[in-house]
Amino acid sequence: MTSHLALTLAQSGSQWIDFNVGLLAERFWANTVDGLAYGSIYALVALGYTLVYGVLRLINFAHSEVFVVGAFGAYFTFVGLGYKPGPTLASGLGPLIANLVLAGAVAMIAAGLIALLLERVAYRPLRRRNAPRLVFLITAIGASFAIQQGFYLWRGANPEPAIRLVRPEAVFDIAGTRITNIQIVVFVASVVLLIVADRFVGQTRLGRGIRAVAQDPDTAALMGVNKERVIMLTFVIGGALAGAAALFYVMMIPQGVLYNGGFLLGIKAFTAAVLGGIGNLRGALLGGLLLGVVENYGQTLFGGEWRDVVAFVLLIGILMVRPTGILGESLGRARV
Amino acid sequence: MALLELHSVSVAYGRIQALRDISLTVEEGEIVTLIGANGAGKTTTMKAISGLVPLSQGSIEFDGADISKVRADLRVVRGICQAPEGRGVFPGMTVRENLEMGCYTRRDRKAIAEDFDRVFELFPRLKERATQAGGTLSGGEQQMVAIGRALMARPRLLLLDEPSMGLAPQFIQQIFNIITEINKQGTTVLLVEQNAQQALSRAHRGYVLETGSVTRASTGKDLLADPAVKEAYLGVA
Numbered sequence: 001m002t003s004h005l006a007l008t009l010a011q012s013g014s015q016w017i018d019f020n021v022g023l024l025a026e027r028f029w030a031n032t033v034d035g036l037a038y039g040s041i042y043a044l045v046a047l048g049y050t051l052v053y054g055v056l057r058l059i060n061f062a063h064s065e066v067f068v069v070g071a072f073g074a075y076f077t078f079v080g081l082g083y084k085p086g087p088t089l090a091s092g093l094g095p096l097i098a099n100l101v102l103a104g105a106v107a108m109i110a111a112g113l114i115a116l117l118l119e120r121v122a123y124r125p126l127r128r129r130n131a132p133r134l135v136f137l138i139t140a141i142g143a144s145f146a147i148q149q150g151f152y153l154w155r156g157a158n159p160e161p162a163i164r165l166v167r168p169e170a171v172f173d174i175a176g177t178r179i180t181n182i183q184i185v186v187f188v189a190s191v192v193l194l195i196v197a198d199r200f201v202g203q204t205r206l207g208r209g210i211r212a213v214a215q216d217p218d219t220a221a222l223m224g225v226n227k228e229r230v231i232m233l234t235f236v237i238g239g240a241l242a243g244a245a246a247l248f249y250v251m252m253i254p255q256g257v258l259y260n261g262g263f264l265l266g267i268k269a270f271t272a273a274v275l276g277g278i279g280n281l282r283g284a285l286l287g288g289l290l291l292g293v294v295e296n297y298g299q300t301l302f303g304g305e306w307r308d309v310v311a312f313v314l315l316i317g318i319l320m321v322r323p324t325g326i327l328g329e330s331l332g333r334a335r336v
Numbered sequence: 337m338a339l340l341e342l343h344s345v346s347v348a349y350g351r352i353q354a355l356r357d358i359s360l361t362v363e364e365g366e367i368v369t370l371i372g373a374n375g376a377g378k379t380t381t382m383k384a385i386s387g388l389v390p391l392s393q394g395s396i397e398f399d400g401a402d403i404s405k406v407r408a409d410l411r412v413v414r415g416i417c418q419a420p421e422g423r424g425v426f427p428g429m430t431v432r433e434n435l436e437m438g439c440y441t442r443r444d445r446k447a448i449a450e451d452f453d454r455v456f457e458l459f460p461r462l463k464e465r466a467t468q469a470g471g472t473l474s475g476g477e478q479q480m481v482a483i484g485r486a487l488m489a490r491p492r493l494l495l496l497d498e499p500s501m502g503l504a505p506q507f508i509q510q511i512f513n514i515i516t517e518i519n520k521q522g523t524t525v526l527l528v529e530q531n532a533q534q535a536l537s538r539a540h541r542g543y544v545l546e547t548g549s550v551t552r553a554s555t556g557k558d559l560l561a562d563p564a565v566k567e568a569y570l571g572v573a
């Protein structure tokens with residue numbers, strides 16, 4: 001890190017951060033579109049953090065590994081379907097969509113199940129014993145490492161060779177900005193899932209149960225809500241959304257799936273959740289999109305190595321002004 | 337056989353013994369009230385009946401079945417619903433959604449629609465405020481939501497923990513009228529109150545709780561006339 005900074009310093013003389021405003025102006029729309037696609041992935045993962053936080057007041061640090069399970073699920077579905085690393089093969093649109101849906105389903109089920117397993121094996125026993133909150137947090141971090149190391153032992157330190165089902169092709173050209181098929185699919189599919197999740201929590205009976213437990217667990221029990229079932233439900237929903245996000249991520253990025261590939265994305269998604277207001281569904285959505293876009297602008301403005309810095313500066317900046325995030329804390333409160 | 341029977345119930349929070357060997361009964365169709373000073377264990381008794389705290393001793397029978405080990409949410413299905421102390425209105429839900437929480441365990445849509453009508457008839461104010469967030473309601477309105485919500489469960493036994501707390505005098509009168517009305521419509525009520533005067537005059541029977549034990553049990557009328565009760569709870573020297 002230091003040597004890298006020094007290098008940049010040496011290269012650009014006294015001015016070691018480039019303010020490339022011209023480049024940002026030129027790439028503004030491209031950055032926005034790409035940022036929205038990434039941001040919607042952040043938002044999907046952020047929803048898992050926020051839902052679990054809402055009902056348990058727990059930051060589920062192992063959620064990033066739930067995402068990785070989804071990524072491996074999608075990857076192995078590709079392999080099982082006979083896709084090989086290397087150049088993308090041309091295939092008919094029908095089979096391609098079917099295969100993507102299948103991979104998405106596998107990723108969502110795998111991630112949903114691992115999230116449920118995590119809750120049963122790691123967190124529920126602690127709840128039974130009324131463990132203090134810190135113990136939950138440490139357990140979450142431990143579970144995160146355990147799953148990560150499990151993948152390391154199984155798949156090794158190198159990424160899987162990347163498999164690409166879809167070749168990015170520009171389908172739109174708005175004001176000189178190319179919008180690719182992948183960006184559109186990822187963004188639209190994510191937003192649809194986010195809306196479905198929001199509707200589910202906001203307007204169904206089970207969703208009301210989730211919000212009741214988040215707002216007042218004892219009174220929820222007095223109304224006949226089974227808290228344990230609600231907790232399981234939130235883990236499964238959060239996991240499934242992370243699984244869908246994992247498929248989109250595998251479609252978007254050129255690198256192959258890696259055992260610790262969830263780490264940075266998990267932190268970003270968590271940042272997005274806090275940015276929007278942890279425990280707040282629409283906050284997670286907003287935080288995710290905002291983070292994806294701003295991060296892209298930052299990257300263009302300052303250079304690629306500043307991408308993550310910009311993300312966290314944004315977080316700190318917003319928390320200084322609004323300590324509970326943009327839309328404020330607490331599940332369900334943003335609806336009214 | 338009484339609808340609710342507590343047999344020698346004890347409850348402890350860690351080392352703090354909140355209830356000692358409490359026995360009480362509530363017959364079908366009654367209003368029974370539980371009065372006592374702050375910290376006497378009234379709320380703890382209600383929590384024990386609803387299943388929010390475990391018993392360290394004794395047992396609770398509802399409708400002839402031992403429910404001591406039944407999960408809190410399943411006690412609602414059996415017919416016990418509580419409007420808790422402090423009201424417990426879900427702040428991020430609208431009035432309507434709060435009321436819907438009351439029928440969380442029910443599937444009988446037609447009867448639910450009837451109960452909505454009934455609750456809105458008892459509390460016309462709630463109908464006006466149907467889409468307002470629970471957290472922005474006044475204290476009295478929140479109390480209406482808490483009682484209305486419990487009624488939405490169509491309980492056989494309605495538990496009310498200090499429904500008059502924090503309310504203006506004319507409002508207290510109204511709440512007690514409604515409680516009497518609910519009881520006349522066929523719901524058995526167990527009522528915890530600081531307002532002993534009102535509670536005892538409305539109730540069929542009452543229990544006096546002192547530091548975790550039942551010290552007196554009689555009809556509402558007799559307790560109202562009891563000199564010791566008068567002195568301790570009715571502010572009469």
Ligand SMILES: Nc1ncnc2c1ncn2[C@@H]1O[C@H](COP(=O)(O)OP(=O)(O)OP(=O)(O)O)[C@@H](O)[C@H]1O
Binds near residue numbers: 352373380421
């Ligand atoms: N969660 C708890 N942890 C420890 N002690 C508790 C807890 N809840 C209640 N207690 C104690 O148990 C005793 C009975 O409390 P409870 O809330 O049942 O009283 P109450 O009769 O409802 O009083 P009030 O009229 O003030 O509502 C009190 O001494 C109280 O301090």
Ligand SMILES: [Mg+2]
Binds near residue numbers: 378379380421
């Ligand atoms: Mg009390």
